[in-house]
Amino acid sequence: MQNTLRWTSLYGVLSIGVAFVIISGGIDLSIGSVVGLTGALLALLLSEKGLPVPVALAACVGMSLVIGLIHGLLITKLKLQPFVVTLCGLLFYRGMARFITDDQSLGFGSDFDGLRQLAIGYVQVGDFRVPYPLFLLAGLAIIAMILLNRTTFGRYLFAIGRNEEAAHYSGIRTDRIVISVYVISAFMAGLGGILFSLDVNSVQPSGLGEFYELYAIAAAVLGGCSLRGGEGSILGVIIGAAVIRVLYNAINILGIPTHLEFAIIGIVILAGVTVDELVKRWAGKRRLLKNVL
DSSP: OHHHHHHHHHHHHHHHHHHHHHHTTOOOOOHHHHHHHHHHHHHIIIIISOOOHHHHHHHHHHHHHHHHHHHHHHHHTSOOOHHHHHHHHHHHHHHHHHHHTTTOOEEOTTTTHHHHHHHHOEEEETTEEEEHHHHHHHHHHHHHHHHHHSSHHHHHHHHHHHOHHHHHHTTOOHHHHHHHHHHHHHHHHHHHHHHHHHHHTEEOTTTTTTTHHHHHHHHHHHTTOOTTSSOOOHHHHHHHHHHHHHHHHHHHHTTOOGGGHHHHHHHHHHHHHHHHHHHHHHHHHHHHHHHHO
């Protein structure tokens, strides 16, 4: 149970970040590679270069913020498609992770056990262990909920997701909002990269974060975010991340062959999204009939 909560929390961090992008009507395929690059950089700076922990963490967070800023500028100023920009990022950042580490695995050893508690530590509550990442996820979720539902930024973001052109003509500075959501997504991916690397205590540059963008996007969509933009809730995203993690564990417990893992998860996600879409259409027709009558 503790492992399920911990991994749900780690994937939930990524999912919250990409939810902002999806609500804006965009997509971010680079999340997994940002996780890999951030984890590789952290291991390199701490284990190989011997930099102080605060400096290494600041470098990783700063790099992720710059990545998000670059994505946002390319999308808003050069009018490039988010799919293309972040797909190129997926390839580039993975390559950079392998380059800076000479494609060799790096470990933290036992020198940073205190730092690793951020990812593997827990609070004992009776007979139950509550992992530290769950507290982090709760804090980030509360901030994200306030940002989406209680601020002008959130209202503008939903407006952009529904119709960016109309939002622009209504006076909303759409470019600033779009840039902001890609910065948020990259920041969350960078934070996730730090936590994932500390959790496994080593970094394999070609493998860390692989397919994580798909898990994050799937959790957001399963949680109610529409890929058309303009819809979504943070609570739904967290539930989506939990469902995917529970499904993954169920596959292992039931003894289903691991090579069918992605196929089963894909089918379940597709079924969930299809049901959600059909329910929305049915609800829309009911509202339309009520207005007519």
